Amino acid sequence: MKIYTKTGDAGTTSLIGGERVKKCDPRVEAYGTVDELTAFVALLADVVRDDPRAEDVVAELERVESQLMTVQALLAVGRGGEGKVAPLEESRIEALEASIDRMQAQLTPITKFTIPGGHRAVSLAHVCRTVCRRAEREALRAGEIVEIDPSVTKYLNRLSDYLYTLGRLLTERFKVEERVWIP
Numbered sequence: 438m439k440i441y442t443k444t445g446d447a448g449t450t451s452l453i454g455g456e457r458v459k460k461c462d463p464r465v466e467a468y469g470t471v472d473e474l475t476a477f478v479a480l481l482a483d484v485v486r487d488d489p490r491a492e493d494v495v496a497e498l499e500r501v502e503s504q505l506m507t508v509q510a511l512l513a514v515g516r517g518g519e520g521k522v523a524p525l526e527e528s529r530i531e532a533l534e535a536s537i538d539r540m541q542a543q544l545t546p547i548t549k550f551t552i553p554g555g556h557r558a559v560s561l562a563h564v565c566r567t568v569c570r571r572a573e574r575e576a577l578r579a580g581e582i583v584e585i586d587p588s589v590t591k592y593l594n595r596l597s598d599y600l601y602t603l604g605r606l607l608t609e610r611f612k613v614e615e616r617v618w619i620p
Contacts, residue, residue, distance in 0.1 A: 454518025555613030562604035
């Protein structure tokens with residue numbers, strides 16, 4: 438199978454189901470941003486992979502990568518593709534919530550915004566969080582013109598909370614100072 442098809446040379450692409458749309462269609466923008474997020478999550482997993490302080494994080498991030506592939510597919514459903522991609526199960530969202538709760542139990546509560554940084558893994562967790570928020574906004578924009586499975590935005594919303602909390606946990610585990618914003 439060739440990697441290039443030349444079918445997109447005129448600026449269009451196919452959605453699941455065969456519908457052809459412009460590459461700047463809001464659905465393409467949304468799943469493209471989720472694709473970007475998936476790559477950053479993979480990079481974060483690679484950055485912490487060999488560090489015993491974060492070995493439990495790697496398996497969880499790899500599960501997130503797989504779930505993000507489902508999110509991309511859900512955003513790529515066009516006319517004729519309805520029902521071809523199963524929505525994310527509620528248990529996936531509940532698993533993120535359980536992870537957030539576990540991490541928060543290990544952290545000192547805060548009442549101010551945190552400023553990313555101090556370690557490349559911490560900063561990268563926050564890059565993932567910001568890309569996730571953008572993906573959520575893109576999915577919401579796409580949802581204004583076509584029906585988007587509600588599990589998509591719910592998952593992305595919870596994932597950004599997870600990534601924020603993960604950034605805080607990595608700050609703790611890598612023994613860097615957690616900086617808070619004081620206006």
